[in-house]
Amino acid sequence: MSTTSGFVQNVPRSVNKMSCLFCEFVNGNTDRHANGYPFRPVYETKNTLAFLSIDFPATEDGHVLIIPKPHAQYLNQLPVAVQHELIETVSLATTALQKTHDACNVLLNNGEAAGQYIHHVHFHIVPRDPNDNIAIEVWEPKTVSTEQFNQLCFSLQEAFASAEDRATSHTQ
Secondary structure, eight states: OOOOOOOOOOOOOOOOOOSOOOHHHHHHOOOBBBTBBOOOEEESSOOOOOEEEEOOOOSSOOOOEESSSSSSSGGGGGGGGHHHHHHHHHHHHHHHHHTTEEEEEEOOSSSGGTOOOSOOOOOOEEEEEOOOOOOOOOOOOOOHHHHHHHHHHHHHHHHHHHHHHHHHHHHH
16 A cells, blocks of 8 residues: 655644544545545554554654554553454564664554544654654653552552452453
């Protein structure tokens, strides 16, 4: 399939939850991105769709989005089988991009506070090469004591156990 080149960064920062652009793509109700570029899938499975994003990093020539076909804002709202298929498609995309790039970032903004502005689960696969000057992790690091580190580990272990209990009760 063909891809587009060039980029116009005019993606809306807020998308109405009632009109999901990605659901419009899945349902075949639109064939254009928000900036007018054509929507062209580059890969598809029963439950996933991969396509070129219109948001290109300045120094790279691609940015693939992988979405589940069923609508969900958060990853954990998807059925486990769809989550697995989604990760398999993400893995395939990294393999494809690494044919022409040294590496790639796999990103998921899981909720608005994490930077998600299209309220449909989507993984960003960003191709990377040495000295590409793309800044992904830009937060200021924080120093914690060993005691704080251990307490955080304990709290996270409890949170995982609780999440696992909830997940198990939903599948029974």
